[in-house]
Structure formats: C-alpha cells, structure tokens
Amino acid sequence: MKPILLENLYIKVNKNNLNQKLRYNDGGNVHMDFHGATNTTIEFIINKYGIDTMNDIFKKVGNDVYKDIKDHIKKGNIKMLAKHWQHFFDRENADYNISINDEEIILTVNRCTAYEHVRKLVGNVSPNFCDQTIKTNEALAEDTPYEIKTEILGEAACRQTIRKRA
C-alpha cells in the first residue's frame, strides 16, 4: 500500500480561497524601515527592562491590538488568521505558503522580508527579533481552543501552525 503524502490532505491557500474581512486591511505603500525600529525597540526594552517586559508588551499586542483575530479564533474561525498572514506577507513580498485542512493551518515562511530588511539596515538582527511572532502568536491563542506553534527553521524562516489543542 502506498503511503499517503501529508501534503495531499491540505489545500494551498491563494488569494481566491480565503474570503475573510480583515479588521486592519492596510493598502498603499509599505514602509519596511519600521522593522528596523521594531528591532531597535526590542533591544532597548530587553536591555533596560528585561525579556519578560518585552514579552508582556507582545502579549498586549496579541490580546488587544489583534483582539478581532483572537475573537474569531475563540469562535473557531481560524481562517481569519490565515487571511491576516496572507494579506501582510503578500504586502511585504515574502516567500511563503499557507496550507489548510479541517484540523489546522500551516504557514511556512521560506524568506521573511522583515528579517532580511533589518539585516540589511543594521547588520545584526536582535536574537529576540522573532519573539514578536512567537509571543504575539502565544497571546492570540491563549484562552482559545487553539494553540499556535512557531518553529524557527533558520535565519528568516519559520513555520507557524494553528491547530486545536489536544
């Protein structure tokens, strides 16, 4: 018997198969230098107040700024998060793909343009730069039936998976 490839069970997300209305639906030009300011901020806060403070701020971003996405996750609509990923990774011209099935959604970022832009701007990216993703994701999933796992696959690459808690 042939093994079933996991890939076959997923649908690749494209612009036409995620019909969700985003709370923050930015358009126009993109100012990538803001990622440099995020990097500076992460270094400043961690050096002065410690990593727990930085993580608390990311937690507020996940809980408060992204309240709308979180509310959708609580109600079981995890496609809103996929739409958010799709919209903003497209805007930032990242190399990524999103796979979706009934149980989970997987975002694979092969080339994170935010990370690459900071490396170009300042040379050394903060070792905590990706905490903005890890900690904000954790807060988004907290007190919902879902978990979001963020795996760093290397420089400027990660996999983010949202699935129902076991």
Added chain:
Amino acid sequence: MIPSDHFTRFYNEVFKFLEDQGEEHLEAYWLEISKNQEKHTLKLFKEKGLKGMYEYWDHIRIEENCDMDLKLDDEKLELRMNVCPSLSKVLDNDAEPMKRYCDHCAGWIGPLIDKVDHHLVYDVIDRNKPQCVVKIFKDKEKAIEEEKNAKLLMGWPKKRK
C-alpha cells in the same frame, strides 16, 4: 511578524508601558529612536541642510502614505500633515491609544534637528486629531518668533533654549 503596517500600534503599546514608568523612560526611548533615525538622515541633513530634510520627508510622504504638503524656501522647511497615517492607525485600533502619542514625533525629530544646528517648531495643534504643522528654520530667532503662533507646541528631550 508584526507587519510594518502595524508598527505604530506596537509603538503605541511600548509608549503606554514607558509612560507608566515615568517621563524620563519615555524620553530615553525617543532618544534611542532618534539615534536609530540618524543612520538614515544625519549625513543627508548635515550635507544638504533644509534640502536634505525635504528629500527625506518627501520619501516618507510617499512610503508612509501621508497626506502631507511640503514647502521649502531659503529659510525654512514646512511640513503640513493633513492626515497623519501614524496617529490615524493608533486611533483606529482595538487597543487603547496612548493619550500623548503625538509627543514621540518631536521626541525623536527635535534632538536630530538640534544636532544639525537647525531649529524645530512643532505644532501638534490637537493630540486627538491626525494633523500637525512642523517648521524647521535655519535661523533661531525666526523659530522663536514662530513658536508664538503654535496652538500646541511640542518640546523634546534637552531642548536647546
């Protein structure tokens, strides 16, 4: 990733935390941002003066989607922000806006303009409205005179008297 489109909402959360720690904490952060911005601007401002500042903010006007008028003459640069995208996003936010969000702008621009021996007059007009008028003068006396016309004049860390 917090998208670059959402940086200002992240910024807003950082400001609220720092404001709770005290004014000097906010000012230290603005100075850090100012130092960061020097990397893009200091050489340009030093070498080209007001013309360099015009070039920088014209680029920002386009890239940050600002509704902003820029006017340059021999003695000053004037930026008239009709709709500020930064405050607009902070106000259009599920998280609470920091009441003094606008203060950060003079907080980082002021020290930078001081460094290149120009003189900033920053009129926020109203902290709840996404508009402001920024004037940068070559001549200190003209800046002091202009300050009298401001509706809500902003200061910044270590403002030169």
